[in-house]
Amino acid sequence: MKINQKKQQALVAYLFILPGLLLYIIFLIYPILKALQISFYEWNIMLGSQNIFVGMANYERALSDPIVGVALKNTTLYTIVTVPGQMVIALFIALLLNKITKGKIFFRTIYYIPVVTSWVVVSLLFRYLFQSPKGIINFIIVNVLGVVQKPIPWLQEASTAFFPILSLGIWKGIGWTMVIFLAALETISPDLYEVAEIDGANGWQKLTGITLPLIRPTLVFTSVMLMIGGFNVFISVFLITQGGPLQRTEVILSYMYRQAFNYLDFGYGAALSFILTIIIAVLSFLQIRFLRKPEEIV
Numbered sequence: 001m002k003i004n005q006k007k008q009q010a011l012v013a014y015l016f017i018l019p020g021l022l023l024y025i026i027f028l029i030y031p032i033l034k035a036l037q038i039s040f041y042e043w044n045i046m047l048g049s050q051n052i053f054v055g056m057a058n059y060e061r062a063l064s065d066p067i068v069g070v071a072l073k074n075t076t077l078y079t080i081v082t083v084p085g086q087m088v089i090a091l092f093i094a095l096l097l098n099k100i101t102k103g104k105i106f107f108r109t110i111y112y113i114p115v116v117t118s119w120v121v122v123s124l125l126f127r128y129l130f131q132s133p134k135g136i137i138n139f140i141i142v143n144v145l146g147v148v149q150k151p152i153p154w155l156q157e158a159s160t161a162f163f164p165i166l167s168l169g170i171w172k173g174i175g176w177t178m179v180i181f182l183a184a185l186e187t188i189s190p191d192l193y194e195v196a197e198i199d200g201a202n203g204w205q206k207l208t209g210i211t212l213p214l215i216r217p218t219l220v221f222t223s224v225m226l227m228i229g230g231f232n233v234f235i236s237v238f239l240i241t242q243g244g245p246l247q248r249t250e251v252i253l254s255y256m257y258r259q260a261f262n263y264l265d266f267g268y269g270a271a272l273s274f275i276l277t278i279i280i281a282v283l284s285f286l287q288i289r290f291l292r293k294p295e296e297i298v
Contacts, residue, residue, distance in 0.1 A: 035273060036274060062272055067250060070248065071250040075230070075251045079231055082166060090177035090180075091181050093111060094182040095211075112175035114175050123235055123239035130163075130240075132153040132155065133153075134151075158246070158249065161244070161249045173226065177222055177226065180218060181222070184214075192214075220291045223287060231252070237249060243255065256269045256273055257269070
């Protein structure tokens, strides 16, 4: 029985896809399903020990855990501050770069450098910058600018410890968002702006009447992606404050990591991870549902 050419091409395509699909199942799908199973157990990693099925107990514990409330509040604060911060600054830079004709690649590279730098390196750098009393930030605001009379204990007080984390989150994400916005701006025809100028439109009117409506799908996409990234903040918190002082800067992932790997409570840590997954999925759906126009929703 001969296989026709169309089926033969499909078979070849599936054979090429198969290795990647197997890796995807082994290293992504299986760990997710295993973590889901662990979340319903009091899981013990010691060989020969028994894992006790506890049902929804780990999820119920999370709902009554006060530190989870603090961590969720901090994670939400991080997202609310860093996502608009990155988008506004990145859009401003993209608008400026879109206007220039020379040096665009150079400036785009300069702004993108923070994106490709290691989270570990820049987190430790920001920790050093905000050290008290001898950090560079304190030196500038006390000795150079004279804004305050004495050094601010940035990392020692809960009211200020989150500021370095927020600053790092905005600084590191501007470059990626700027590149996305710049690509969207370059698709807008210059003729539209010329017609608007003939009609007497000023810069603000062109921005709100032409630019923002035409890059609306890009704005929605970046907001969703940045929101997902914001709720997954971990390395900066772990390295700058370790969730302190007194767990007041704890976020969901840092608390989950601490429960799983410091206290070996893998069942509870897995439950926290799936609670975070549900929150991100719901928020992503709501963003797409309410920010996109009906004709843009597929």
